[in-house]
Amino acid sequence: MHTHVRAGQTLRIAPPVNAFALEADAASAGAVLIAGGIGITPIASMAAALTANASRYALHYTGRSISQLAFVDELRALAGEHLHLYGDDEASEANRFDLARLFATLTPGQPLYVCGPQGLIDAVIALASERGWPRERIRSELFATAAPQTGDAAFEVELRQSSMTLSVAPTQTILDAMLDAGLDPLYDCKRGECGVCQVGVIEGEVDHRDYCLSEAEKCSGKVMHICVSRARAARLIIDA
Template sequence: MTLALRVAESRDLNPLIRLLRLRSDDGAVLPGYEPGAHVRVQVTLADGKQDWRHYSLVNLQPGADLRTPREYVIAIRREDTGRGGSRFMHTVQAGDLLTIEPPRNDFPLRAGTAVLVAGGIGITPLASMAVQCRAAGQPVRLHYAGRSRALLAFLPELQDLLREDLRVHADDEAGAPLDVQALLDACAWNDTLYVCGPQVMLDAVLAGAQARGWPRERVKFELFSAPPASETEAGYEVVLSQSGRTLRVAPGQNLLECLEQNGCDPMFDCRRGECGVCSVAVLEGEIEHRDYFLSDAEKASGKVMQICVSRARGPRLVLDM
């Protein structure tokens, strides 16, 4: 199922982030959602091919009924070195028609004290969570970090909403990135963390939580993008055991993209190594795991991998597909 929605508003929030407000032409109620949800938007890349990108839904109105919304709001950070989806979204103007899939939530808000940790555009799902917590009387604190205040979207609205429960960190003011270890040290035993931001931030939070012996379910997270494959990474051979085909993953190429380019139709969703949909059994070969879904034991077994982000550590992989 897809929806054709009209862009009612398109404006820049700062030099890197554009806000889009989407509505049905007839003003109809749209499928409902909960804080943390995202939609998939069809984009056109520079080579003319169409693809899909995930964007979190933003709600900054405490009284809004998200069960019966009449508009969706998304915000997109332009990534000039990305695959082209964000560059396309930054060309979208009011009056344009976009094709989207209805909301899906892989990052739900739970009961209890919420400590929200946002890095840059990672604020988009967490802003909606902050509003929901305030409306429901749920304890909440938001740590919002970025390179500078000028690049932090929705900052005035969040300051009005959260006041002393908003902690803003600007790298250019502090002279250093957010001190994740101090943030974790300040958490109470029953706080649940919700983290969305760049990989370096998430890695620091997860490593710090593990070092403190926190249970895995205490840290909920979502990456806003997966790091692109490096052009310096060596290529390797992939054997598909069920069909007998042998494919060559080019240097710097993503395994999932290689499979798609060669006519395969693997299951996948997030393309960020979070959801587990693209899990594939590995019959031979050493894996360089880059996902956030598999447990340490599953990674150590070498029997399964997430093909959207992980790759071969050696010259050859044999997959059960």
């Protein structure tokens, strides 16, 4: 906007999209809401909707210390007994967030919503799949853009439709390399959640880092999300 839009220009806009909404059965199935730090923002809206419906749910909210958590007074008034607060620095073990302890109280398949840093989301997904939860019951929103990981290496990506080959630096995504090259790929969240940037994979092995493909789709190796996922080897050919 700052770089390209000029006064007097007409813009075409679309309505807002919610990629992290409560599903229809959340009100009846005992939804579990987990928020890490400022990831409370969408989770608080979900709690408000569930409270308005007089639904059974639990809100687990964690951060460095309970005294530093945002909106605690408002959440106490909103969620009452549904609210559970935790802090890493709390003296009592009961006040420190323990995912394994929480999962021991849940039934596999309860709708679970988690928003916060990547470590929290990855831990929830790993524990849920270890305990046989269907992947589609875990919905998440990352409260940051996906970060490069230790050991990420440069690779080449051939864009078959565009007849171009680009170098992707260790700290760069395929999407960013395409944007830097002046291309106009479709994308939205840049966190591997919305699925908008999905492309077909023609050749090469993918390091999948998205939160939207199923395990079967990842194993098929036929599609990937270029905003987060990378090549496992030196070269990848995609349908873009």
